[in-house]
Amino acid sequence: MRTEHEYRPISCDFHDLLEASATQRRTAQFEVRDADGELRTLSARITDIQTRDDGEYALLDRDEEVRLDRIVSIDGARQSDYPD
Template sequence: MPTSATYRPISCSFYDELEARATTGQACTLTYRTQPDTPPSTYHGTIQDLYLREKVEYLRLADGFELRFDALVAVDDKELRNYC
């Protein structure tokens, strides 16, 4: 995930997708990229928390896995690029 890159916020409507899953405790599949030119990876779990740390937004799954929002490609079948 982009750790040294400048943070790029995600769209509010995609944030709503993440928040809905966190609120309902619905398990989901996250698709993300650790680096811009690498193939995407997937991770399955339940979003426990959405939080801000040093002006960067993150999500934390129930098992402790953490991910920057701007590393996300999709959650379940919903791709970030389709949100504005």
């Protein structure tokens, strides 16, 4: 049984958007849901995307990392608009 904290893979199309942002080295506007379920907005550049045992992460230029399934949107493109 999956818990709410267990990683949920994101769609390939949304993953491609994140990778494109990293490749272009551009600052993007993110909406991110933290572990407590709070929605926050941040402006950052993705420096790398890493796969780990517990999920995939975007490493940001502000010494922060975000699990990909917690990214709600990037530059207005909402993850929910990209079906699995």
